Amino acid sequence: MNESFAYLRSGDLVKGREAYQSAAKLNGDNVSERYKIILLKAESDVLLAEQNFESARQVANLCLRYPGVDKYTLQLGQCYLNRALANIGLNRDNFVFADLKRSSAMFDVVGTRSWKVLGLRTLAEYYDSRGDSENALRYFKLYYKGNKALLFDKRQSDIFLLEQEFATASLAQENELLNAEKELGELTLDKQQLRNRIVVALGIMVMISAALLLIRLRSIQKTNKELLKQSTRCELTGLYNRRYLEQRLTQPLPNHLSSFGYTLAILDLDRFKQVNDTYGHDIGDQVLVEVAKRLDQILSTNDVVARWGGEEFVLLLAGNQEPVKELELIRQAIADRPIETHSGQLELTTSIGATTHLTEQQLNSRTYKKHLKSADDALYQAKQSGRNKVVII
Template sequence: MRPVHIVAVCFIVANLTLAWPLVGQPAAPQAAAQGAPQTVMQEAPPSAGTPVRAGQNAPATASLEAWRGLDKLEGAIALAELNELANRWAVEGYDEPDIVLQRLDELQKGLSAAPSLAWTRVVERTRGLVAARAGREAQAQEAAGRLSQMADRDPVAAADAAMVRAMLDDQLWRTESATGHAQEADAAYARACAGGQRSGACDHRGWWQVVRLLTLRADRQGNRLEAARLQQRANELAAQVNDDVLLAWGLSSQAVLSHYLNDPEKSRREMAQAERHARKDPTGQAMIRVLMNSAVLASARNENAGSQPTLEEAVRIARNAGSIRLEAQILASLSDEFLRAGKPREALAAVERALPVMQRFNDRRNLPVMLHNGGLARVRLGQLAQGKADLESALRLWEQAKARARIEAALNESADALAAVGDVKAALEHFHRAIELREQIDSDTRDAVLGQLKERFRTEAGQRDLELAERENSLKTTRLENQTLMQRVWMLASFMLAMAAGVLVVQLRRTRHANLQLRRSEALLKVQSERDPLTGLANRRHFREALAARQDDEGDGFVGGLILLDVDHFKRINDEHGHAIGDAVLVEVAQRLAACVRAGDVACRWGGEEFLVHTPALRGEALEALALRVLGEIGNRPFKLADGREISVTMSMAYAGFPLPPHGVTLPWEQAVNLVDMALYSAKAMGRDRAVGLAATSANTTEGLARAAADFERARLEDRLTVKVTPRAATF
């Protein structure tokens, strides 16, 4: 797997599920959290009290009697005791849902009279949460419905009902619905516990849980600033009830977010605070969460030697706690570490241990992660058929959840793995699926950003119009006053008219200035929408519009030269030197590229570390000379870093002049770019740091050339496409 993708997957699996609905004070070990794409926190809250395991009949009987003894509870203290007892059952239900659900069905037997409203609410909440975590939709919905019926008499019941539905939807990976119910529960808890006065009726565990779900949602969408804000809210809830387990968990999750928000010092302080709180938990449950987040941080900091032993220690604690679900989810993180270390056999063993547990509990968020990791391991071990099947199964599950960013990362990982074992055709397919998905994501993101910018400018323009209207009203008032004074004293009236004229001149000048500023802002917005903010080159959108316009001017076929470049091993540069150095490398590449092209050529940042040049007038040897000059200009001179060090940067390149000789078959510009893209992938497969030029084609029709482009490698081997391969060493 690519390092950046491995960190993301470790991040996901290490900070898993919202499966644990309730969280209490330190207690005996319990089950783990389920994984979710692009999250920063484990989702299995620690237990409260000692969980009752299957087969422990005496404790179970005592627990039933304890429940029944609180059926006539009065006061906050008795309700707090009931909540703690409910939390212990919910914790046990994470690994043994059938036992706990059966016990809850038996609970009301033997009651001497109707129980209190609060007692019934806690029972139904516990039933709903246990069923939701186990994916038992019918039972969870029934419990949520009964809670909703109590809402007019108990406002906390409305919040509990929304929380149960949010947990169920999250378990079944109905992301949008889960978020909506979590927001509903958050608002309901805020109303029920208004003013910060948390009485015994207010369930801080449920409130903490829905805030965590919203935190994960923000992180999966890539909005880490919002995720950090929500995580801080969760930490404040934990601090108000002095819950060391929740604080250890939340602070270690906050440390991961702070690292990704480029605040390493704050990240270290938060992790140190998390460890101090974790040491106060005698069960070790808090320490498991801290260890998992520590492994995530180690991977993110490229301190890979520490990740594996940290996760193995977490597995040992989970196994001693008897939680097979928590152990399975930590094994998912370990499988990532094994893949990263080049140990596919060990990764597959970890997957095979964890996958049956996730299937048993219908863990729909972790299942695609494990299927994907297993598929990568099988491909690397030569089990291509099964490996490809597992990879496609994982992609289908992610598609159901609309996890587009995770699908793109998975496609890139599988393309690399397939290319490494020589399956070039399958690798190309995955590679181009990832490119298409990235284009969709970039397009949606760009449209959203442009929409926000336009709305901001419209708002500012409207505010200026309002200010002008107010000033005009003020002028009208002044004129009326002047007319009244004119009837009384002509001299004073003349003076006032002169003053009004002066004010009018000032206002007109200000109006002209405001209109000028508005036009400048609109011009700036247009320029910003056409340029890449990092490199200053044209962006993909502007380039596409320019090519489409030129094609319309020249007819149906695209005419001119194309040069497509890709920085070799760019992710390694980011991993070894940091993203700031990676950005500096892209800026320097853009500057060297701009120095090579001529007036009239269009150079753009095509996406990520790819650059594309259109030369309208160059073909043949002149185009080849320009392409090789660019290759040498970038690869022959080292790049100087800010600290004085130097690194070597090379490019893989493809170029072609259209229409291709000898038949002069024309193509639309999109297909021309796609054909050069195929040649670029061949340059990478041949070892990188070289140029591949499309010299000629035997195709004499557009359809024939399109068929050759669809299977580029075969067309090249069959001489339907003639290419010229020039390593950089041969350019001078």
């Protein structure tokens, strides 16, 4: 399916469809629901590339209605995006922007800006190909602004709605007060006594409104925390993602009293591609989840591990013990014990490249990439020298 996507992006529709059909042959009762959802998304990609917009829309609908698709946020957003593109091809502009908004929200949740930007760029190129310069320019501008987060805007919007609701309730209370005063004059009741009752009622309503506002604000805060967690965690392994670690490395680190200093290491599973090619990506995902568990168990509280991409992990060790010893323990935790999978036990090793004894001043927004490059060079040496090794530069 990745091969099909690559061919379609390069304009080779024939090979793109052939690659998709090869992937479709693997579909069956023994594959995961995630595979079936990705396969539907890939089919709609092919149909869109072939400009078969009606069929692409129907397949995208199948993807969006597939049982359990809500668990796969990224694929759900991709299918919304494909349905929007199909409706553009069918000149159904009324149905486009709602799906674009949904897909954008999904991509924000998983921190997948590349798909969000791809959707905007695709729209811009589409309008440009039709000679609609105004809309093309509009979406090109949105494309270049696509990296801006929507979380703050959403929070501000919710607070604005709360303020509007509170203002409406206050106006309703004032109207009730005026009507009560009119009735007092007409019925010659004790105006002061009734006024006191109204004041008490108004106070109770204000207190209730304030309590409701507080409850709503706490709900918003809880939602924001959950969204932040989702945007900084790898959906598969539960580890921090690349986005989180890059933010961590651009911020001041705590003063370090240990003589070992900080260690920046890159861990790469040896011959992991053979696992995917031989057993399938579901087994590969099982391996990644188990490796993440072992790393999480062996690392100290102040250490940070993030899935950098694919089978590659980046570790920021806080120097709680001697770096060579700690990195060897990490290597042995993976190499010395087979990994249990649905296809049986798999024996895997890992290569680790690292740079050690770094100070907090050396790890900042201007220099951390240089040390990552050093760790990557060390990883290359570990791979070249036979794998299953730790190399420190």
